[in-house]
Amino acid sequence: MARRQIFATNWWSQKFLKILEFMTGDTRLQRGRSYARKGAVSNLTILPGIVVAKVSGSRSKPYQTDLQVPVFDAATWQKIIEILSARAEFVAKLLSGKMPDNIEDVFKTLNISLIPKIKEISIQCNCPDGELPCKHLAAVFYVWSSQFDQDPFLIFELRGKNKAQLLYELSAARNQHVKTALSDEQTDNLETGFPEKSIFDIKNNFWDFASETPAINIQIAPPKDKGTLVKSLGTPPDWVDGEAFIDAVVEIQRQVSLLIATGKLFVDKK
Numbered sequence: 001m002a003r004r005q006i007f008a009t010n011w012w013s014q015k016f017l018k019i020l021e022f023m024t025g026d027t028r029l030q031r032g033r034s035y036a037r038k039g040a041v042s043n044l045t046i047l048p049g050i051v052v053a054k055v056s057g058s059r060s061k062p063y064q065t066d067l068q069v070p071v072f073d074a075a076t077w078q079k080i081i082e083i084l085s086a087r088a089e090f091v092a093k094l095l096s097g098k099m100p101d102n103i104e105d106v107f108k109t110l111n112i113s114l115i116p117k118i119k120e121i122s123i124q125c126n127c128p129d130g131e132l133p134c135k136h137l138a139a140v141f142y143v144w145s146s147q148f149d150q151d152p153f154l155i156f157e158l159r160g161k162n163k164a165q166l167l168y169e170l171s172a173a174r175n176q177h178v179k180t181a182l183s184d185e186q187t188d189n190l191e192t193g194f195p196e197k198s199i200f201d202i203k204n205n206f207w208d209f210a211s212e213t214p215a216i217n218i219q220i221a222p223p224k225d226k227g228t229l230v231k232s233l234g235t236p237p238d239w240v241d242g243e244a245f246i247d248a249v250v251e252i253q254r255q256v257s258l259l260i261a262t263g264k265l266f267v268d269k270k
């Protein structure tokens with residue numbers, strides 16, 4: 001039996017679908033889902049501030065729909081990048097292609113919301129239904145939510161910043177944070193009279209544990225992650241074997257981490 005298509009499995013896309021559920025009743029939701037499942041929605045395009053799509057209905061010519069939300073201006077984006085980049089866990093998660101769970105907190109500090117609020121959304125369809133959202137728009141909400149579910153970066157794009165721009169600006173701002181933190185640390189050390197060491201001191205004593213070195217307790221376990229990073233980086237451009245590259249790297253990562261975790265990778269120095 002064919003499984004029913006679920007349109008939103010993650011919190012961000014579910015939050016978006018809740019808007020539609022709030023806007024209309026069960027009958028239109030059902031009709032919209034049915035249109036979406038049978039592939040009535042075509043040419044769905046996401047641009048900054050607007051999602052446009054065609055929906056095949058009862059007439060031969062598809063209806064034109066659009067859903068618009070405000071984009072954030074450059075100054076707001078600058079503040080968003082600044083706040084996000086100060087948090088290493090946000091940057092790491094976004095760089096691995098995932099949406100941080102509490103990302104909305106960042107937007108809340110600026111009195112805005114990443115997922116549009118109902119009052120920010122304006123919708124249009126050229127069908128004669130009269131009431132909005134019509135079943136065609138409901139179908140568009142479902143299809144868009146399904147795409148958004150797979151690719152959380154689509155919401156950033158809708159808000160005016162595409163994935164490449166966002167990740168580039170986040171990385172650059174993050175590097176700047178790290179540099180500033182390092183130079184502050186060096187300044188602090190000078191101010192607190194921390195002794196500076198020459199390269200020769202370091203070279204001569206590099207392998208010696210200082211007496212005050214605390215006991216180091218390291219626990220190694222295989223990562224729970226199944227290759228998100230390599231998947232988001234993708235196959236090298238000249239690789240001839242397509243998907244096989246990613247599968248191979250994920251498998252190597254699994255085996256090596258297992259060997260490390262079980263202590264079998266360390267070379268016996270006897």
Ligand SMILES: [Zn+2]
Nearest residue numbers: 125127134136
């Ligand atoms: Zn319509």
